[in-house]
Amino acid sequence: MSATAVAALTAILLVAVASTVIGTMGHRARRTSDFLVASRTVGPLANAGAISGEYLSAASFLGVAGLVLREGVDGLWFPVGYTAGYLALLLFVAAPLRRSGAFTVPDFAELRLRSRGLRTLCSVFVLVIGWLYLLPQLQAAGLTVHIVTGLPIWIGALAAGLIVVSTVMFGGMRSVTFVQAFQYWLKLTALAIPAIVAVIFFFGSGHTFDRPAPPQFAELTTVQITAGVELEVPSDTVVTVGPDGATVDGAAADPGSVLRWPAGTTHRVEPDGDLVFEAGTDVPVPVGKPATDDRWLSPLAGSGDHQLVAIYSLILATFLGTMGLPHVLGRFYSNPDGRAARRSAVIVLAMLGAFFLLVTLLGALSRFYTPQLLVSGQTDAAVLLLPTAVLGSGAAGAVLGGVVAAGAWAAFLATASGLLLSLASVLASDVLPGRAVADLRIAALRLATPLAGAVPIVLALFVTQLDFAESVALAFAVAASTFCPLLVLGIWWRGLTARGAIAGILVGGVLAAGAVAVGLAGVVGEGLPGVLLHRPAIVSVPAAYLSMIVVSLATRKSRPANTDALLLRLHAPERLGLFRDRVERNDDPVDAS
Incomplete structure (x- = not known):
């Protein structure tokens, strides 16, 4: 095994051990509220670090740089959408959702519209979105291990899955918070150091991207x-x-x-x-992608059909999908109050901005240092290979490569932890026997955690790997087509009914999830239908909103009687004394074993 592989594997193992130790030392969950929302005592700064660590996934750490390498300027719509989505979350959802006092999205749905059927439907889509989002995280972990060590991809995927399951199962939200905050700063450091080094070498080379020529192989x-x-x-x-x-x-x-x-x-x-x-x-480039550097710097430089439709659909999915991601929403339940939730979202915007600036820079530099990835099809590996491409395979390149590999693993573990926690809470409350939410026990949550992790782990070993950013964008499309309209209309429109919410979630969810299923099956359409299969949000999101509104108007008589009082509670400032947390029965301390 080469020095680079040894350094990278050592760094990955250190991250895994540190994450497990921090998770188990952080707090031993003894109550349901400890496990799910850290007893709602997480401050804005700590929560912002955890949110950023959780949100910045494999799609962000590896996928965005790969897209910039291949797509150029058009690839920037992904980080723009991911970041802007938090602005929408801040404006429309964060504080009212925290004031609801709910633990999960299905909790909120039942609280707002008094429908057990709606709660069950929301639980199904939490599982769909969570598993769809978890899959590329585990595949990216496998790719990282394979790229830097040569070990089979399945080893990295399986190891990441087992580490995440153990961290969540024994610690819950409070432990995951400490782990994710640590992992955010590790990821930022793992990007900042190679970015600084690569920029220094790049400017010393006298190279420029603004030229009407393709990249070239610097050596055999x-x-x-x-x-x-x-x-x-x-x-x-x-x-x-x-x-x-x-x-x-x-x-x-x-x-x-x-x-x-x-x-x-x-x-x-x-x-x-x-x-x-x-x-x-x-360097040959994939068909439809910009070949020359000056075209790579221009918008709409590819030759694909209906590029504007694809971009608008992507913007819609990423901008609105953030509001519907269960693991992101769960983070705001852990703030003490709505004001703290809003402050957390503001801090997150700054943290995301710093991260995506570094990722974009590394993606651009990869076009000069690792252009062979355009031919191999492994553009997601750009960040991993950049250190040795700049510094060579000596000690300096090996150490820097190990730092980047550690950051990549931190990205997978942080996002996967939050996702698994959301999935476990839904399985424990709505699937496993004895599932009344008020009666959740720690034992049921710990049993649900490995069950929730088993499905994506198995899928990661057998499902064909897609581009990480593209596959995560599909999960955003499903979230934008289901939970986003439910939350926005549920918080801001008194006329929403349970039947309207069910109709909208079914219409948007079937359209978006159906397109995802077709894509995972390897079916590639031509022309506009092919674009819509790849980017369904431009159809599924408006259809979901329209269905919710039309059906709600048709069933207006079934609107819950307490709607006005509940909406006042969601929007009134905490100082008025209307806000209260959900009271749990049986939230007494239990045996932690």
Whole structure:
């Protein structure tokens, strides 16, 4: 095993051990409120650190940089949407949701509309969104271990899943809070150090991106093709097939054979092959992506169909989807009051901004230092490979690579912990026997935790890996099409009824989740239908809102009698004395074993 692999594996193990130790030392959950909302005693700064640690997932740490490498300016819509989503959360949801006194989204739904059926439906979609979001986290953990050590992908995915399950099962929200806050600052450090080093080397090279030419291979480069990719050749290119052979344009090419690709042609390369490019060769790019650096710096530079529709749909999903992510919403339940929840959201905006600036910078620098990833299809690995690409495989590159690998693992563990906690709370309250919310016991929550983690762990081992940012965007689309309209209308419109909420969630959820299922099945549509399958929010979100409003108006007589009093409680400042937490029966201390 190389020095780089040893350093990276050591750093990953240290992060895993530190996360487990901090989680078990933070607090031993003895009450339901301890486990789910840390007894609502988490201050704004600590909660903001935990929210940022939890929210900045594999899609943020690895996926955004990979998108910037491949898409250029158009890839920036992802971090813009992720950050702007918190602004919407701050303005419309954070404080009223905390004043509701609920533990989970299904709790809020039942409290607001007095419907057990609605609660059950919300529980189903919490599980769908959570599992869909957890899947790329575990796959990214496996990819990180594979890239930096060469170990099989399943080892990293399984290890990450087991670590997260143990942290949540024995600690609950308070322990997860300490772990996630620690992991945010670790992630920020793991990005800041390589960003500073890479910028210094980049400016010393005299290179610029503003030129009408594609990136080039700086040295003789062998590219392992890990995923099938269709490449567009910007100039006449000579390619040598590596020792593993390759399948190009449907034909097997023997090791050592020479392929000549004329400028402007496209070629399909199947996985499990390798190609060798001479130093100074222009880098082929995936079909439809900007080939030259000046085009890469321009918006709408790709050649795909209906790009504006795809961008608007992405903005809608990321901007509104944040308001519907169960693990993010759960964080605001742990603040002492609505004012603290709003302050937490403001601090989070600054933390997210700093993080995404660094990720974007690393993605841009990767186009110069790791352009081979455009050919291999592994653009998500850009941040992981950048340290050794800049500093070489010596001691400095190995240490910096280990720091980045540690930050990547912190990203997976932090997000997965919050997701698993949300899933466990729903399983314990709405699926397992004896599920009355007021009677939740710590034993039931701890039993639900490994059950909630089993599904994504198994899926991570068998489901085909998608781009991390793209797959997380699908989860955002489902959240934006279900819980976002429920929360916005439930908080701000007195006319919402249970039947209207159920209709809207079903319409938006079926449209969005159906598109996700088709995408995971590998079905790729053409033209506008293909774009909408890939980015369904532009259809599913308006359909969900419209369904909720129309059905609610048609069933206005079923509006709960206490609606006005409840809305006053959600919106009145705490100093008026109307705010109260949900009172739990049986929240007495229990045996922690």
